[in-house]
Amino acid sequence: MTTDPPLLLDSITDLRPDHAGKIAISGSHGGLYPAAVASRGGLRAVVFNDAGIGFQRAGVSGVMQLDTVGMAAAAVDCMSAEIGSAQGMQDAGRISTVNARAAACGLAVGMEVAEAIPYLMAAPTPDQHLPELAEARRSLTLPQGRELSLLDSASLVGPEDEGGIVITGSHGGLIGGDPARALKARAHIAVFNDAGGGKNRIGISRLPALETRGIAAVTVSHMTARIGDAFSSLETGRISTANPRAMRLGAFANLPLKDWLRQL
Known part of the structure; x- marks a missing residue:
């Protein structure tokens, strides 16, 4: 369990090596590329923007993929908070999607991000890391x-x-x-x-x-x-x-x- 406040990252690509082990609220979409960055950066848990979910549910595909490596992840409804703004997500975001690991921590669809943060603090360390995406x-x-x-x-x-x-x-x-x-x-x-x-x-x-x-x-x-x-x-x-x-x-x-x- 971590007691550090969540990192606020307007883009998941702002992740630094010293952020490993922390939880993050990221303004990035919840697709495969941001999920891979979050995983390989060693985050404990992460919240993304669902980007409208969209074609083939790509906007939350990374949220679900993170479950395979034991990382708690969720996404907020794009109509509740501006994509690209971690602060906006923390202030007004409402959860639209959770993976199984996040649900096991107590997160649920409909929660406000501020309400979800204490549950994320208890997220376990992921078991593995997602592979780096080829041909980005x-x-x-x-x-x-x-x-x-x-x-x-x-x-x-x-x-x-x-x-x-x-x-x-x-x-x-x-x-x-x-x-x-x-x-x-x-x-x-x-x-x-x-x-x-x-x-x-x-x-x-x-x-x-x-x-x-x-x-x-x-x-x-x-x-x-x-x-x-x-x-x-x-x-x-x-x-x-x-x-x-x-x-x-x-x-x-x-x-x-x-x-x-x-x-x-």
Whole structure:
């Protein structure tokens, strides 16, 4: 049992080695990539945002996967707290999903996060760690020769993505409300998952921030693509929201992402 207050991590990728053994409230979605980061970072227990749950329940797939390694995990309803804001989740989040290990600790659907924290404090140390996800970043060339970067997490964006087309599996919300964290490179086009829109429509808040930086950006509907899976966004994703720069390039709601990219 730990008596330390929970870590507040707007992104699970902010996890540090000295956080091992702690519990965390993370503004990240509850999909496979954030779950792997939480597990391999040695957390004792974690709460994510359910990102609207979405296509094939991808928004909480990592919450359930963590049960296989003995980690208590839960997710909050995206309409109760803004994705990307750990503080907002602690203050107003309401639990929508729990795995079996978390349920055994006393967590239940409908609990407020503040009510759930004491139960998480008693979570046992996980038995194992999830494996590192393979191919979190890859490149793909469309038939007309246009090259795409597929990144399951926007945390993988780097200088090599300057001027390129970046499809991420990440949610489209500003992390901690900070426009500076909207994207780590000035890409030509950036794609995110709308994470169910969420409280205050936070799930699309990167788009206006990227407009000011001259980046065309869209979100795909969380019901058409698995959050955390860039390839899924490309293959089955349909645009839900586009910023003005993207609209000038022909993006509009319900257009398949792949069709838009092919016409550029």
